[in-house]
Amino acid sequence: MIVHELEPHDAVEALRDGSCDLAITFTYNLIAGDPPPGVSRQVLSVEPILIALPADHRAATGEVDLRVLREEQWIAGSRGTTDHEMRHRTSRYPA
Structure with missing residues (x-):
């Protein structure tokens, strides 16, 4: 397993460009939006x-x-x- 530490936006971009296989990210409901095209987002936890x-x-x-x-x-x-x-x-x- 190789782990990269990235901010959520950068992690999603790494997922989209194929440099990683999955991204664990976070979002605040104040600024949440739809995931970018080609990305599926599933809720793991609400904190x-x-x-x-x-x-x-x-x-x-x-x-x-x-x-x-x-x-x-x-x-x-x-x-x-x-x-x-x-x-x-x-x-x-x-x-």
């Missing part, structure tokens, strides 16, 4: 998305609506990664 906050933060209890955190300073992945895209799209929605 919660977690956010880490200081214990005394106003949103540190219960469920969090990301829109109310859009003005906060975030730590997120590099541009082009799925979590960066989720943060970018979240900032477009009014609270």
Whole structure:
């Protein structure tokens, strides 16, 4: 078995160009879309998305609506990664 570590978009491209046989990826329901032509996607697991906050933060209890955190300073992945895209799209929605 040979394993490559790639971001979801890159993993799907590797699958499409034949450089790998399968890709385990993830998506957020906020930005999910149809798989590209020639790719079938099956759900293996549904996992919660977690956010880490200081214990005394106003949103540190219960469920969090990301829109109310859009003005906060975030730590997120590099541009082009799925979590960066989720943060970018979240900032477009009014609270």
